[in-house]
Amino acid sequence: MCASALTLSGLLVTGVIAADPAAAADPAGYQNVRINEVTSSNSDTVELYNSGSAPVSLSGWKMSDNGFSPQAFSPSAGTIAAGGFVTFDSPKGLGDADTLVLYTSGGTVVDRVDWATDEAKPAMARCGGDGTGGWVTETSATTFGFVNAPGCPSSVPAASRVRINEVTSSGADTVELYNGGTSAVSLASWRYVDGDTGHSAATISSSSPSATSIPAGGYVTFDSTIGLGDNDSVFLLDGSGDTVDSVTWATDGAKPSDQRCANGTGGFATATTATLGAANSCPGSGGGGGGGGGQLLGGGGSLTSGCTPEEPSGTGSAPSGTQPWPGGQDVTIADNVCAFTTSTGPEGRDLSGLAFDPSNPSVLWAAKNKNWLFKLVKSGGKWIPDASWSATGKQIRFAGGSGEPDSEGLTVGPNGHLYVTSERDNDDNSVPEDTIMEFDPSASGSTLTPIHQWDMTAQFPQLDTGSKDDANLGFEGVGYVPDSWLTANGWTDPLTGAAYNPANYPLHGSGLFFAGLEWDGTLHVYGLNSDGTFTTFGTVATGERSVMDVTYDAGTQRIVATCDNTCGETHTFLKVGSGGAIVPDVTYTNPTVMPVDNLEGFAIAPTSTCVAGSREAVWSDDGIYGFGSGTSSSGHALYSGTFPC
Structure with missing residues (x-):
């Protein structure tokens, strides 16, 4: 029997104004502003990132190099938005081996990064999450003003897998380190320093003589010999003098402790109970430390037999010009652990396409690979199978009642029916079968067969190579787009070269269907006719390397093409351009607290x-991997966040 996870919730992290005169000038949420990237060549550019859920004023802020003499700088914007970036060129030259310190107008140290000779060329950058990742030297072009490349470099050094995991500024002033890598790391010459720039860095070994190394997946704790107070920081430096990680907290933010949530990853939050030397639980109360936007929190629950998470593959970079997530940075796990184990999926994962029901937004439909559909409803803040429809989902078949559709994407049509894509028959998975099937969800029984089925396989000969991998790169998502949007926005019909006139296609209903192709990231536009035929209206370039889900969002009046870690976890919103063609408008990445996984499903509530x-946004993890084995997100498929109205 699958054990339930503990209830999870995101924490809204804000600054707390202290009583002393210097801290009184600190703006709320200052500790969430992090140095995110810096170069010591050419313009000596610095990038800041706000990992919090509210904008922060940069008025009067200063910086210094290793001379620790604060000096004003001119940021590209006076306020840094939640999830946003601000850059500035250092008014002081930054050397080959140097230090950069960021201060509020009241003189409080916000963040600091140190680097050894040439380590900031082309740049030092946070990797594995803007504002929260470990520091490494970039091996490719800089990304000032945009999200950092997911790999930076593709193989993150073992030392950068070591993270400050928990800090307490009361009692012994203890610091906990966690090694999220796969190999032990020597701490023999590692040092740490607090937010007082008058202090010299102390060695970990002098604070804890037994802390000579940290094993893979293990912890090391030490008591600070330089004291930790309110409005303070800890900066961790490796043996070369490069900053590895840091945390900053406001008044009482580290009492009883400040913890990363989930364990070893994400931002910091104030916890009600310290868990030094063990996995973080983070049932926090807000007001936490730097990098503390939304968190993935709570206990994971045990995995049931057959429920085996799959490590993500195929990670690539985001499209050029990708913007930060425009919604809140708080994200919660939104399902029970191992909730979608079925008889046909040996691993119990593979929740893929998602779609809110436009006539009943309290219902979320989901497609699971290997021929299953789920009707989900909210209970206790989680999306769970609707027992009145089916507590274990319903199987689907191809027309005729045979075969096992490799169901990937789905959308809800104007008639309330579900339109589901399949890229192959899993009974013969080396042969493509790119189809769209129409199902009536009100039909009785535990197995559904299509009312109509449209087969587009012949249009994609590049997928028919005899390879199951190629056959698996077909239709991944589908979205229904109403004719009213296409005509109101002046879409040019590719078949006539004139303005689209729905009356020219009397059997197609009241809208078109946009199917996303994983092979090359294109959308394929179809009129699905009631007699079982279809009209092909050509393709739309999304600018994404692949497409995993497609939705039409009436709120933004855009078609949304979603790509997983293959494209840096991004969503491209498309509009009808001035020339009448459908073109990319803007691309957003996910909130930075989320894992970089095969997140194949995406839906925005009406x-x-x-x-x-704000309204809800939901993501699905095709591999239920989360942040990996032993973390609170392992075994979960759904994440819930917010998107602007």
């Missing part, structure tokens, strides 16, 4: 659900 300017 604007009718808006509360305080």
Whole structure:
């Protein structure tokens, strides 16, 4: 029996104004502003990132090099938005081996990064999460003003897998390190320093003589000999003098402790109980430390037999010009552990396409690879199978009642029916079968067969090579787009070269279907006719390397093409351009607290659900990997966040 996870919730991290005069000038949320990238060549450019959920004023802020003499700088913007970037060129030259310190107008140290000779060329950057990742030297072009490349470099050094995992500024002022890598790391010459620039860095070995190395997946704790107070920081340096990691907290943010959530990853949050030397639980109360936007929190629950997470593969970079997630940075795990184990999927994972029901936004439909559909409803803040429809999902078949559709994407049509894509028959998975099937969800029984089925396989000969890998690169997502949007925005019909006129296609219903092809990231536009035929309206270039899900969002009046870690976890919103063609408008990445996995499903709730300017966004993890074995996210498929109304 699959054990349930503990209830999970995101923490909204804000600054707390202290009583002393210097800290009184510190803006709320200052500790969430992190140095994210820096170069010591050419313009000596610095990038800041706000990992919090609210904008932060940079008025009067200063910086210094290793001379620790604060000096004003001119940021590209006076306020840094939640999840946003600000850059500036250092008014002081930054050397080959140097230090950069960031201060509020009141003189509080916000963040600091140290580097050895040439380590900031082309740049030092946080990798594995903007604002939260470990520091490494970039091996390719810089990314100032944009999200850092997911790999930076593709193989992150073992030392950068060591993270400050928990800090307490009361009692013994203890610091906990965690090694999220696969090999032990020597700490023999590692040092640390607090936010007082008058202090010299102390060695970990002098604070804890037994802390000579940290094993893979293990912890090391030491008591600070330089004291840790309110409005303070810890900066961790390796044996070369390069900063590895850091954390900053406001008043009482590290009492009883400040913890990374989930364990070893994500941002910091104030916890109600310290867990030094063990995995973080983070049932926090807010007001935490730097990098503390939203967190993935809570206990993971045990994995049931047959529920085996799959490590993500195929990680690549985001499209050029990708923007930060425009919604909140708080994200919660939104399902029970191992919730989608079925009789046909030996691993119990593979929740893929997602779609809110436009007529009932309290319902979320989901497609699972290996021929399953789920109707999900909210219970206790989680999306769970609707027992009145089927507590274990319903199987689907191809027309005729045979075969095992490799169901990937789905959308809800104007008639309330579900339109599901399949890229192959899993009974013969080396042969492509790129189809769209129409199902009536009100049909009785535990197995559904299509009312109509449209087969587009012949249009994609490049997938028919005899390779199951090529056959697996077909239709991954599909979105229904109403004719009213296409005509109102002046879409040019590719078949006539004139303005689209739905009356020219009397059997197609009231909209077209946009199917996303994993092979090359294109959308293929179809009119699905009631007599079982279809009309092909050509292709749309998304600018994404692949497409894993497609949705039409009436709130933004855009078609959304989603790509997983193959494209840096991004969503491209498309519009009808001035020339009448459908073109990319803007691309967003996911909130930085989320794992970099095969997140194949994405859905945005209708604007009718808006509360305080936000609505729900939901992601699905095709491999239920989360942040890896032993973390609170392992075994979970769904994540919930917010998107602007």
